[in-house]
Amino acid sequence: MRLYRLITEPDTPEFCHRVTQALNRGWELHGSPSTTYDATKGVTICAQAVTKYVPDEEYTRETKLGAY
Structure with missing residues (x-):
């Protein structure tokens, strides 16, 4: 599975x-x-x-992106 995150924060x-x-x-x-x-x-x-590419995993809406 390929994961996507957008990190935001004040400068x-x-x-x-x-x-x-x-x-x-x-x-x-x-x-x-x-x-x-x-x-x-x-x-x-x-x-x-x-x-991030995570092999041998399947994405679901419950996937905790921060856990990777």
Whole structure:
């Protein structure tokens, strides 16, 4: 099965830690990161898509993406 996640976080070191953690768990970057500005909160929000191939598993809506 191929899995997809979109990691989002305000533009702080925590965003980079979350993406780094995903990479170290076997996820791969999918495309470029994106940013947007949330004017109501006064913060920049970052997003990075990641994908992962998991052999011999079948995807269901109950699949816990964070478990991989």
